[in-house]
Amino acid sequence: MKNGRFYVGLVGVGLVVAYLVWTGVSDSMVYYLTPTELVAKVAEDPAFHSVGVKVSGRVVSGTYSRGERELEHRFEVHDLEHAEVAFPATYEGVLPDTFTDEIEVVLEGQFGEDGVFRAHTLLTKCGSRYEASPEELMGSEVSA
Amino acid sequence: MTALGEFALWIALPVSFWGMTMGFVGGRQGRGDLVLSAERSVHIVFALLVVASLGIINAFLTDQFQYWYVANYSNRQLDVFFKISGLWAGQRGSLVFWAVLLALFSSVCVFLNRRRNREFMPYVVGILQGILGFFIVVLLFADVNPFEQLGFVPPDGAGLNPQLQNYWMTIHPPVLYLGFTAFSIPFAFAMSALLSGRTDSRWIVLTRRWTLLSWFFLSNGIIFGMRWAYEELGWGGYWFWDPVENASLLPWLTATAFLHSIMIQENRGMLKIWNMSLVLLTFLLTIFATFLTRSGLIESVHTFAENTRIAMIFLAFMGSIFVASVVLIVYRLPVLKAENQIQSFLSREAAFLLNNLILLGAAFAVLWGTIFPLISEGFTGTQIAVGPPFFNRVNIPIGLVLLALTGIGPVIAWRRATRRNLKRNFAIPVLVGLAVAAFLFGVGARDGYALITFGLSSFVLTIILVEFWKGTRARARIEGEGVLPAFLHLISRNRRRWGGYIVHVGVVLIFTAFAGRAFEVKLTDTLEPGDTVSVASPFGHDYTLTYQGISSAREANFDRWVALMSVDRNGEPVGSLSTEFRWYPSRQMSTKEVGVRSTLLEDLYVILAEAEDFEGIVANDPGAQRIIVEVQVNPLVGWIWYGGVILTIGALIGLWPAAEVRKRPTSQSAGDSEKPAAVGAVSA
Structure with a gap:
């Protein structure tokens, strides 16, 4: 009947959306890892060096420097929980405003066999969530 | 106090x-x-x-x-x-x-x-x-x-946070929150209809304006957020499919679906269960958005320990609302039967239903992509993320169908469209759409999605223009009025319909602006004073920027370094641009302020990416003037803001109480909320 034909249409639209989501996910998904997980992954399977991954960690304070090329940035990233797990990273492009040399970052790129993470995107964790600890507030001075 | x-x-x-x-x-x-x-x-x-x-x-x-x-x-x-x-x-x-x-x-x-x-x-x-x-x-x-x-x-x-010290960022959250909270009223009326047993379309009629008000604030809230991102984040984009952005888009998508599906219930007595479900879903998504934007659940999964208590309370609240509402809907199922059936695929009902399915499909895809890292971790133990390519890939085709429906929905006949109805309404617009796409292809535009968007946009605009023209002409003839009075009376006699068309024009402009991104141009260059950098616009002309130098100054709240560039268009001087770097000592944070030169068709957008030696500039060291800039030409980006203004005008026309209702205040419906509408006019 009429409505039966209509449900076919409904299912059709559902299938198209499902197809788009499915192929979209399989084409653009990347592992989202902590530095510890990433280091463990490449130790397990060296082929993982050529796989694009997303990794979230914190910039090691004092390691930031400008690279030789235009807009090339070098710094080290360490795990948020295991600070001893760290590796050098490079990024080419304009840094976000919130970037400092101790900020939490999410890098997307490849962890090369030379142990350097080459990021093609760099995100900093959202600035609106920035809240100071009581110790920081205690020490803050009235700046002129 | x-x-x-x-x-x-x-x-x-x-x-x-x-x-x-x-x-x-x-x-x-x-x-x-x-x-x-x-x-x-x-x-x-x-x-x-x-x-x-x-x-x-x-x-x-x-x-x-x-x-x-x-x-x-x-x-x-x-x-x-x-x-x-x-x-x-x-x-x-x-x-x-x-x-x-x-x-x-x-x-x-x-x-x-x-x-x-x-x-x-x-x-x-x-x-x-x-x-x-x-x-x-x-x-x-x-x-x-x-x-x-x-x-x-x-x-x-x-x-x-200096990034939040921006006008757009100041009004963006309140406007969004106005949208979120206003939607509680339709939700409350819907649930009250179920509880009291008055399940006819009365609750929809009563809350129509509240729904539109909420939608209006949500739309503007989202656009203000885009504007902020464009001005403040300094990468030339306005949307990144960030979880926080997605959270505000989700209720917008379902509210848009609801705004259309209630028309089918009013006109044809169908989709009653569907509308109840949509109002519930939208309400839950407004709560979810508030929760997500302010709890940091998604963005910091790896440091989840922050505040789990608020997450638990929110989840418990959403869970109980969901269960209670579903129980109520099921309890009232016998009286939520449709009074009519859909008769043909070629009918307004079908077009609206497709619009609904597609909007829900988009909402599902966006939600899925947003919480995908959590889902994948639950199943595989490893987080897998999807980025902007996923969202674009899914939502561009969906958006194009939606764009086409923006034109088809309002003019296709109810029940069953005849061949004559289709030919009369769509022949000219289809030809115009094809002609525009062909012309743009002819002058060198090669991006497939963009060409389809431009074609569809022209198709929809033609339909709306023809509708306005037909209505005005008929009125002018029958009432013997001039064209302009006829046009204005036409709108005021059916504000909801014509206001809706105007909203559609705004939406079309915004979609066109999205397609413009396919033609953006960007380059970076290292400059010494006197150096020039040239960039070619996709519209055929070119810009040459000459770096004049960088200087520093101290303000009350921050220090600034301002780089000045003069701009030539096709060799003719057209003014200057400045882009700056600011340092906020109290927050130990910096921001980059972009320099933008806007024209109707495009923005010239310059970012001071880096300066060689900040202290040297402060000390007036002439050897410290070297900077790196990123120069972009962003075609059509301004159309988002123009579209937002048109959308606002259309929504206000739809929100305004009808003339006859104003004369008899006793019959005013619950949704007649002149006050919030006036507030909207101020904030817009």
């Missing part, structure tokens, strides 16, 4: 629970005295929350850094403007702000319905007070009390 605010928040808790109980009990037992008490409690909660909000603002204005919230979001140097907006700058204050806005709408709703729609009001008040009570519980018991004290008085606050 601030202590009074905290006190008011505590008093609001029992009052809201009293109102909720009295609303439900009064409705159940038909006791008018209890209902009246419940309604009064709404005004009291509103007053108490206003006092609480003023308490917070007062703490900001008087630099009371003993409060954790003030210490974290303000400092002595902060502009008064940003001190006042400190109320919604962070999680804690914005939850109070959310509650006070909901209380405002609840209060207006109770006032407008003091003498009519009495069968709905007991449960409406009960539900609204329940939602308010929930937010007050969160504020008081979920470690987010804005009145929490540090136990010592810091000499100064940490200051406001």
